[in-house]
Amino acid sequence: MGFAKNVRRLALSGVAAAGIGTWALAPRGPRGRANSRVSATPNGVPGQEIYEDSPIPDVYFAHRGLHDTGSGLTAGYLPESVDYVTLAREMAQKAGYGIGFNGPIAPENSLASFAAACEAGFGIELDIQLTKDGHVVVIHDDNLLRVAGVNRRISDLTYAQLCRIPLFPSPAKAGDDHVEGLTDQIPDSQDDQQYAQYVPLLTEVLNVVDGRVPLIVEYKMGDSFDEELMKRGDIILRGYQGPYVIESFHPMAVNWYRIHRPDVCRGQLSEPKSFSFTNSQEVKQSLAGNLLFNWLGRPDFIAYDWHGGDNFPLRTARSLGAITVSWTVRSGAEQEASSPYFDYMIFESFVPLA
Numbered sequence: 001m002g003f004a005k006n007v008r009r010l011a012l013s014g015v016a017a018a019g020i021g022t023w024a025l026a027p028r029g030p031r032g033r034a035n036s037r038v039s040a041t042p043n044g045v046p047g048q049e050i051y052e053d054s055p056i057p058d059v060y061f062a063h064r065g066l067h068d069t070g071s072g073l074t075a076g077y078l079p080e081s082v083d084y085v086t087l088a089r090e091m092a093q094k095a096g097y098g099i100g101f102n103g104p105i106a107p108e109n110s111l112a113s114f115a116a117a118c119e120a121g122f123g124i125e126l127d128i129q130l131t132k133d134g135h136v137v138v139i140h141d142d143n144l145l146r147v148a149g150v151n152r153r154i155s156d157l158t159y160a161q162l163c164r165i166p167l168f169p170s171p172a173k174a175g176d177d178h179v180e181g182l183t184d185q186i187p188d189s190q191d192d193q194q195y196a197q198y199v200p201l202l203t204e205v206l207n208v209v210d211g212r213v214p215l216i217v218e219y220k221m222g223d224s225f226d227e228e229l230m231k232r233g234d235i236i237l238r239g240y241q242g243p244y245v246i247e248s249f250h251p252m253a254v255n256w257y258r259i260h261r262p263d264v265c266r267g268q269l270s271e272p273k274s275f276s277f278t279n280s281q282e283v284k285q286s287l288a289g290n291l292l293f294n295w296l297g298r299p300d301f302i303a304y305d306w307h308g309g310d311n312f313p314l315r316t317a318r319s320l321g322a323i324t325v326s327w328t329v330r331s332g333a334e335q336e337a338s339s340p341y342f343d344y345m346i347f348e349s350f351v352p353l354a
Contacts, residue, residue: 022320025291025313028258028266028298029321036262038300040214040243054323055265056301056344057214057243061123063328063348064140065113066091069104069168070147071140072330072348080331080350087351091116101195107147107168109138110197111208118212125216125327125346128202130229135159136202136236140220159201166196202236211242216303216325216346218269219248223281230256237264247303251288254297267325268299272308291317301325301344306334309341 028036030053038055064071068088073081088106092098095115098105106112109126117124127140132155144150144157148165157165209215217237219229230253237244247267248254257266273289276282287293291302291313301323304314309326318324318341326342329335330349338345345352 022316024293024295025317026298026320027294027302027317027322028300032298033265033300038263038265040265041211041241042244042261042263042265043238044241054343056245056323056325057123058344059121059123059214060352061125061214061216061325061344061346062113062117062120063125063346064108065110065124065126066106066116066120066122067108067110067113067348068092068106070108070113072328074349077330077349084348084350087120088113088116091119094119097197098195103195104168105195105197107197109140109147109199110167111200111204112197114205115208118209121213123214123216124209125218126205127218127220128229128233129154129220130226130232131159131162132156133158133160134228134232136229136232137162137199138202138205139199142220142222154199162199164198166198169196202233206236206240206242209242211240214243215245216267217244217246219246219250219253221248221250221253223284225250225252227256230260234261245301247301249288251293251296254299258297265300266297267301267303267323268294268297269303269327271305272311289313303327303346304342306338306342306345309338314341 033055040055040057066088068085073085092106092112092115097112097115106116114124126138128136128138129142131137137154137159139154141147142154144152144165147167149169150165219233221229245265245267246257247269249269251268254266254268257264268291270289270291273286275286294317299322302314302317303325306326306329308314314324324342325344325346326338327346329338329345329347332350332353335345335353
């Protein structure tokens with residue numbers, strides 16, 4: 001009798017644990033998106049088409065723009081990245097950037113790289129954070145060392161100071177992703193040396209894109225939730241008429257959009273994590289990596305490291321209605337390996353297969 005009771009208790013505990021896990025992992029889902037009238041262009045004309053199944057336009061998204069210098073351009077991805085860099089430069093020059101310049105013209109997260117992506121018809125993934133004087137700028141790293149060779153934090157610099165620091169100066173001073181063989185000979189004329197790209201304002205990027213391609217806007221922040229970034233970024237995005245969605249690694253950023261902008265498609269960024277209970281930070285990272293903070297933001301999509309496409313948490317969230325987006329795919333082989341698990345793709349370093 002006692003044994004049977006224990007078995008029943010264990011079974012009930014298992015059912016309860018499964019129920020809690022499912023509740024924690026669950027996304028907003030198609031019905032929730034329909035109720036909130038989520039669309040590809042949340043600030044567009046009332047009565048526009050509502051995308052219940054997916055508010056994300058069906059395109060490939062260029063990671064930090066279509067760039068010829070920066071993230072992902074490592075020797076390990078040759079020779080596909082040569083074609084990618086060639087396309088980035090051709091499209092940037094078609095858009096009017098770097099004409100006649102022989103060196104890199106479209107570094108990651110630059111106006112030139114975003115214009116190049118638009119010319120090629122790719123969507124754009126980009127990152128935003130705040131300067132010291134409260135400007136919303138587009139840059140991934142919180143420090144300029146890799147992208148400009150200057151060891152200064154974005155949060156310690158004003159926008160005026162950022163405007164004097166070129167991205168990936170020629171020759172590159174820092175970074176493991178400025179690869180010999182992917183950049184042409186650096187010119188020695190004074191006129192050519194005057195060409196440079198700088199950290200842009202979000203408003204500048206939106207003016208360049210002008211609704212031509214969809215955007216995935218990532219709110220960049222560390223462990224501490226940055227509500228000021230949320231407010232300032234959203235104010236700017238409210239005035240934009242083109243298609244965009246937002247995402248963040250920080251669950252509270254996704255939750256902020258759940259509360260304040262339910263009509264905007266929101267995504268939880270994550271990557272596979274093994275459970276660790278060494279300290280509170282590792283516990284948080286473990287829970288986030290296994291999507292157990294989804295209950296906070298109820299994301300519409302999960303942007304997940306493509307290597308973890310077959311992971312149980314992602315498969316479960318997808319079965320519950322989550323849209324899945326892979327990051328960051330860097331070759332045709334990686335695209336083929338990840339495509340069964342993802343609905344959309346963020347790419348760099350290669351020209352995606354049709």
